[in-house]
Amino acid sequence: MASFTLHGIPVSRGIAIGRAHLLAPAALDVKHYLIAEEHVEAEVVRLQTALTAVHRELQTLWNELPKDAPTELGAFIDVHALILSDPMISEAPLDIIRSRHYNAEWALVTQIEELSSQFDEIEDAYLRERKVDIQQVAERVLKVLMGSEPLAAPNAVNPDDDEFMAQMVVIAHDISPADMLKFRDRSFIGFVTDVGGQNSHTAIVARSLDIPAAVGVAQASTLIEQDDWVIIDGDAGVVIVSPSALVLEQYRERQLAAQRARKKLSKLKKTPAVTKDGTAITLLANIELPDDCGPALEAGANGVGLFRSEFLFMGRAANMPSEDEQFEQYRRAVVAMKGRPVTIRTLDIGADKPLDPTEHTALNPALGLRAIRYCLSEPQLFLTQLRAILRASAFGKVRILIPMLAHAFEIDQSLAMIEQAKAQLREANVKYDASVEVGAMIEIPAAALALPMFVRKMNFLSIGTNDLIQYTLAIDRVDYEVAHLYNPLHPAILQLISMTIAAGQKAGIDVAVCGEMAGDTKLTRLLLGMGLREFSMHPAQLLAVKQEILNSDLGAIAPLTRKILRSTDPDGIADAVLALQTS
Incomplete structure (x- = not known):
């Protein structure tokens, strides 16, 4: 078969070389193992x-x-x-x-x-x-x-037992985030989908699995045939089908070079994240399930900055997790982190993370009943989750993070619900940490423009850059047709992030970035220059970000960052951010 190349959107770095496995939609509904x-x-x-x-x-x-x-x-x-x-x-x-x-x-x-x-x-x-x-x-x-x-x-076969079995690349029209998690223990080394954007939740989960992936590769599932040899260049979003022997050799050499670089990074695990001029930086991990705590600790995370609790709920609309089931999952994560803080985000369901994929969705689900809006409309479900989280706080440091807040009444209602959950636990004589901190995700432009009402009532802020970019630029981050418009360096985005960090500093409360920008080493120095001191990312990205921090001098970065924030020229901003990487 003649070799050909497909182009998509890079979502997870690295190179995967293996045999194509075409995954039909129905196949996602059954167990699959080798x-x-x-x-x-x-x-x-x-x-x-x-x-x-x-x-x-x-x-x-x-x-x-x-x-x-x-x-x-x-x-x-x-x-x-x-x-x-x-x-x-x-x-x-x-x-x-x-x-x-x-x-x-x-x-x-x-x-x-x-x-x-x-x-x-x-x-x-x-x-x-x-x-x-x-x-x-x-x-x-x-x-x-x-x-x-x-x-x-x-x-089921061990992925290391047989080279062919350990070289399977999933090719599908689309894969939901919940289905992605089914593959975490399987013998798959890469993902290619016809649709999706760089910051769709499917892409985010691919990064959390630390598996090379490309999305928005139009017609990949129809053009690629079962068992074709495939190369995924995760850095470029390129998929090479039936590569020649020369191309295959070149990519194998790049694979080996990447493995050597990763091995070198592993030596930084126990090194504190401190800039050249002595400023300590907190590096936290984003996780989907308690089992992710192991890799987080292995990478040297100072704690969990984002536990995406919705992955305990997805695909279970008819059988929602009980309070005890949730409590056990949260407790496992808290105990696993050995005293380090665990920030649990309350149920952030909706948009590209539906509770039930078969249900009719709103005309524009990203703007509909999702996240805190959904939780406040389902108070018993929300109270059940809050009680489970509070119960877990008896086993270590827990923080509660509320997503998608935009209105003062949402803040008030959320805090009132937390107090109600505490009262219910006290009445039942169940232990919890009465001083649990509560934070707000800043991911809607209205929130970033009304920060005083947040810093007065919240203990910390966490900037969700994925949704902040989506809502500010009016781009559906799941839609590959507009994915090219998704730009974290848009002047408006940089202003909103900078304003939030500054407001937190003025109020004396912690501000983190837990969106994908936190794990992008090209943006590490820019965020440092804005004053960010707390990054939360996938464990797989942590050591590379730490290396950037160790090589950064805040004194040199700060004036360059101020110049970037004053600019409205996209090309000029991109060039200046590139220059920051060598400062």
Whole structure:
């Protein structure tokens, strides 16, 4: 196959070289893991057993048909039985298990998606509609599989056991943030999606997993074929399909160079983050789940600056996490951080993080009932979360962060709800830290322009640059068609960030940046020059940012930063920020 190159948006640095795995939307709904060689035949038998069970179900249905049942019902069962016996269903998924080492559910869905796409191309309407019958038969088999013990799951292959299995690159039209998290323990080394923007939450999770990724790669899922060799250049947002031997060698050398650079950075883990002129900087970690605390500590984080609690809720609209379940997750994170502060953001659901992806969303969900607006509209859900967070505060230092505040009444209502949750715990004689600090996320321009009402009532501020940029520049950060307009160096953005840091300093309260700008080493010195002393980012970015801090002289940076803030020339600002990196 001839080599070709696709261009998208870089979202997670690094280089991935591997085989393409096309992920159909339906495949996200089933478990998917790789089977070790010695357990492949057992997994084949597991699928064969499920197929046999469905055959018996259909036979029972036929035998129990009432005498006066419409003849169409019998014909319907016959059609499904024939489909089930067809080698495309009864044999092809078994071959997928043997050749690709997929678990049974994954192999079946992969084959069904392939068949469905073939049926879509049939001109005859009647035959084209038979796709539905195939999908219904597959659903019966999946129900049997999902009700059976996944015998191979505990024996899922170790990514290091086999080079091919450890080189799988996911290619999909789109992957939700919740689905991204399913891949954290799988044998995947990179992601490519047709849609998405640099700061969509899918991109943010890719960075948190520290896996090279490119999004907004239009038609990648249709142009790339299963098992194609693929290179993801995460730094450039470039995807090279079927690369030549020379190109492959060049990228392997770049991979090795990056690994050497990362190894060199690891020596900074225990080095305090202090500028050349002696100013101490606090480096915090952004996490999605308690298990992320290990990498955060390993990277030398001073604490957690953003625990995105919504990942405990996503995809669970019908089965919301209970207070005890939430408490246990928060407690695990607090204990894992060994006395370091853990800032837990209350439920920030909505926009590209829907509670239920199948629900009808607002015309413009980014401007709708999301984050604190949603929580205040669901007071019992909010109180349940607040009680869980407060209970966790008995085990270490916890701070509560409220997202998307814009109005004084939202601040007042949020603080009142926290007091109500405290009262409920006192009444139940449950321990909590009465002095828990409460902070506001500054991510709406109205908040940055009305800072006095925040600093009077809040203990700290955290600037969410991702949404601040989105709302200030009126850009949907998930929409790859306008992604090129997303610019953290826009003069308005820099002014709002600078104003917030200055207001916090004047009021004597901490200000952090927890958005993606905090982990961008190209912007580290600019933020330092603005007066920022607390950065929160993905653990994978922490050491690189620390290196920038260690090489920075605030005395030299400050005057250059003031000059940048006075400028309204985009090119001039970009050049000046580049110059800052060498100052």
